Amino acid sequence: MHHAKKYDDFDDSDEPCCQNPDIIVNEDGTRVCANCGLTFGQAFVDSERRAYTTEEVASRRRTEPKWRSFGPRTVITGVQTDARGHHLEAKQQALFSRLSKIQGSLVSSLERNFWEAKPKLNGLSLKLSIPSQITETAWKIYTEVAKQKLTMGRSIDGFVTASLYAAIRIHEFPRLLEEITEVAMIPLRSVHRSLGLIVRMVFPVLKMKYKPVTTRSLVFRFGNELKLSMGVQTEAANMLTKSRKNGLKSMGKDPKGLAAAALYMSCKNSQEKRTQAAIADVARITEVTLRTRVKQIKSFL
Incomplete structure (x- = not known):
C-alpha cells in the first residue's frame, strides 16, 4: 500500500476546504485533504534554479547521477572533504584532482x-x-x-x-x-x-530495410488533419491507384504533393470543400506544386 506524504506548501492563498485542512500528496502528485477528501490538483516541481558553485550543487541536487551503460561507472570530482566531512589537506586535494584528470583521459571518443x-x-x-x-x-x-x-x-x-x-x-x-x-x-x-x-x-x-513513405498513408493522414470524411479520403486513394495503373509515374515526385492533389480533387467532387491554401499548408507544399500534381493526375484518369 502506498503512503501519502505530508504537503507543507499549503499557503493562505488556497481556499480552506474544511475547518481543519490536512493536505497530503499522493503517489501520483495529487494534493488531497485527508479530512474532507477535497482534491486541490497536482503538485509540480517548478522554478528550477541553476547551480554555479559546489555548495549550490550540493544543496539543490534532488537526484543521484544516473547509471549509464557506457562510460565510467564512477565519477571522481574535485572533492574537498572526506566521507566524514573533514577537510582534506592541500596535498590530498591535488591527488584527487590528478585522479579526476586521469579518469577523464581514459574515456574514449x-x-x-x-x-x-x-x-x-x-x-x-x-x-x-x-x-x-x-x-x-x-x-x-x-x-x-x-x-x-x-x-x-x-x-x-x-x-x-x-x-x-x-x-x-x-x-x-x-x-x-x-x-x-x-x-x-x-x-x-x-x-x-x-x-x-x-x-x-x-x-x-x-540488415534493416528502409521503407519510404507511401502516398496512400499520407492521403488518410492529411484527410484526418483536414477533418474530411472517410468517403472523401477513400475516393482520393482510389484516384491515385487508378492513375498509377494508367501509367502515372511517382518516381522523383514528392508523395506529399500527389496525396494533397488527390485530396483536393476528391474535395471538389464532394460537398466538403477545402481551399488550395489549406491543403497545401497541411501537406507542407506550395500551391504551385499542388496545381501541377492535379494536372498530372487528371491526365491519367
Whole structure:
C-alpha cells in the first residue's frame, strides 16, 4: 500500500476546504485533504534554479547521477572533504584532482560521442511523442553510425535526427521529415546527407530495410488533419491507384504533393470543400506544386 506524504506548501492563498485542512500528496502528485477528501490538483516541481558553485550543487541536487551503460561507472570530482566531512589537506586535494584528470583521459571518443548524442535523441523523441521501441531502434542505428566513425567531421545533431527518422520509416510511424527537422532545428539538407549515409552504410550491416513513405498513408493522414470524411479520403486513394495503373509515374515526385492533389480533387467532387491554401499548408507544399500534381493526375484518369 502506498503512503501519502505530508504537503507543507499549503499557503493562505488556497481556499480552506474544511475547518481543519490536512493536505497530503499522493503517489501520483495529487494534493488531497485527508479530512474532507477535497482534491486541490497536482503538485509540480517548478522554478528550477541553476547551480554555479559546489555548495549550490550540493544543496539543490534532488537526484543521484544516473547509471549509464557506457562510460565510467564512477565519477571522481574535485572533492574537498572526506566521507566524514573533514577537510582534506592541500596535498590530498591535488591527488584527487590528478585522479579526476586521469579518469577523464581514459574515456574514449566513442563514449564522449554517446554522452552527447543520447540526451539529444531522448529529448527529440519526447518532443515528437515517439514510442520507446522506435527510439530504441534509432539508438541502435546511431550506435552503428558512431562505430563506423561516420560522425567524424560531420554534425552529430544531423545523424541523431536522421537515425530517428530512419527508425520511424522502419516502423512506418506517421511522421514527416519536415516535422522532425523543425523540432530539431536542423537544416533539411544536413539530415538528407546523413540519412543517405545511414541507408547506404548502416542498414546493410544491421540488415534493416528502409521503407519510404507511401502516398496512400499520407492521403488518410492529411484527410484526418483536414477533418474530411472517410468517403472523401477513400475516393482520393482510389484516384491515385487508378492513375498509377494508367501509367502515372511517382518516381522523383514528392508523395506529399500527389496525396494533397488527390485530396483536393476528391474535395471538389464532394460537398466538403477545402481551399488550395489549406491543403497545401497541411501537406507542407506550395500551391504551385499542388496545381501541377492535379494536372498530372487528371491526365491519367
